[in-house]
Amino acid sequence: MKQHLIQKATAIQSQATLPEQSFWVSASAGTGKTTILVRRLVRLLLDGVKPSQILCLTYTKVAANEMTERLLKTLKSFILLSEEALITELFQYVDCPHDYLKRARTLFVEVLDELHTVKIQTIHAFCQTVLKKFSAEAELDPNFSMLDETQERFFIQRSYDQLLARAYSPQTQADSQLREAFEHISGEMSAFAFETYKRAILSERRHFTRLV
Numbered sequence: 001m002k003q004h005l006i007q008k009a010t011a012i013q014s015q016a017t018l019p020e021q022s023f024w025v026s027a028s029a030g031t032g033k034t035t036i037l038v039r040r041l042v043r044l045l046l047d048g049v050k051p052s053q054i055l056c057l058t059y060t061k062v063a064a065n066e067m068t069e070r071l072l073k074t075l076k077s078f079i080l081l082s083e084e085a086l087i088t089e090l091f092q093y094v095d096c097p098h099d100y101l102k103r104a105r106t107l108f109v110e111v112l113d114e115l116h117t118v119k120i121q122t123i124h125a126f127c128q129t130v131l132k133k134f135s136a137e138a139e140l141d142p143n144f145s146m147l148d149e150t151q152e153r154f155f156i157q158r159s160y161d162q163l164l165a166r167a168y169s170p171q172t173q174a175d176s177q178l179r180e181a182f183e184h185i186s187g188e189m190s191a192f193a194f195e196t197y198k199r200a201i202l203s204e205r206r207h208f209t210r211l212v
Helices: 004-015 033-046 061-080 081-089 097-113 123-133 149-168 176-188 191-203 203-209
Strands: 054-057 119-122
Touching: 004 033, 033 061, 033 097, 033 203, 054 061, 054 123, 061 081, 061 097, 061 119, 081 097, 149 176, 191 203
Parallel strands: 054 119
Antiparallel strands: none
8 A cells, every 4th residue: 555655656746747737736844845846857958948948936045055956966967877777767757768868968067057047046036036127117226136134134123223212312302202102012011022023013014014
């Protein structure tokens, strides 16, 4: 029974690598989703798709780097394997591996030469690329750059410090309403709870901006 399930799962995974079909894969962490994606990339390359024509989006930079490393590792193995071993390996991708032997051995160099054009990137990076290309339509400076997490934390803390300065500056210049708000909050919740609520509000700041 177990062997039957493994064979069925393997068959489904192999089907999901077919370039001419679309698939939605849903599975728990560590069950082989990345492996399927890499195999799909390899299959596209074996079929003659140029590296620059492939777009692969991930949620994190770690995932994008891992996919790139796995792809290069797989293609490099095609060069090092004996002909017999390579035929066996290519059976995971194509039905007639003999037709792909020469192509398989050239893929590593081809992708390495065009690595700068291989688009395995995060969704954020892809959106940034689109916005740069259509900056005029988006009413953005074409030279804009995205804040990283460290910069974001710095500006948030600086804004918070400026609010405190406004609330507790010399009495003649202080914002009394702001000070009362801070004092009310400090009496109602701990510093930890306040930080938690602050992060929650900042994560939904677009909605709050529309409200006010």
